[in-house]
Amino acid sequence: MYNYFMKALIVVDYQYDFADPKGSLYWPEGETLKDGIEKKVKEYRENNLPVVYTMDWHPENHCSFDIWPPHCVQNTRGAEILLDLNQADYIVKKGVEVDWDSYSGFNRQSDAQPLEDWLKEHNVDEVEVCGLVKQYCVDATYQDALKHGFKATIIEELVK
Structure with missing residues (x-):
């Protein structure tokens, strides 16, 4: 447990289906963010600051597939995070329930510990957000961070 306030990095949905040109919901130039995100993660690790990854983790019949092509289906290549999970x-995991979509990493999913609780437990008062896709999941995570009382910044050069 930390005994001072600090910031955390939240990397949003850097997954195969979004970041790889062969992914089912590929976001243009998503693959170009990898080196910059890895560098930012390394910076946080070297300074003993927490790093959080969010990921879409959809069941095969998820409600978002009425709007979007099937993507990030649980236990498939498309759902794989393209970064070192050990970091x-x-x-x-978000979007895990069939009938409830979730763009934000702060939305409670099943029985997992809510992100805001985890961050507060680790004395985080500020977050930097990067990843995919800016207009949807990155922005929703940023907005919810603010709603939960965190100082928040989007790292503009590390979003698409």
Whole structure:
């Protein structure tokens, strides 16, 4: 447990289906963020600051597939995070319930510990957010961080 306030890095949905040109919901130039995100993760690790990854983790019949092509289906290549999982202190799976979509990493999913509780437990008062996709999951995570009382910044050069 930390005894001072600190900031955390939240890497949003850097997954195969979004970041790889062969992914089912590929976001243009998503693959170009990898080196910069890895560098930022390394910076946080070297300074003993927490790193959080969020990920879509959809069942095969998820409600978002009415709007979007099927993507990030649980236990498939498309759902794989394209970063070293050992570098994350906490991984948030979202969109896990069939009839409830979730863009934000702060939305409670099943019985997992809510992200805001995990961050507060680790004395985090500020977050930096990066990843995919800025207009949807990155922005929703940023907005919810603010709603939960965290100082929040989007790292503009590390979003698409």
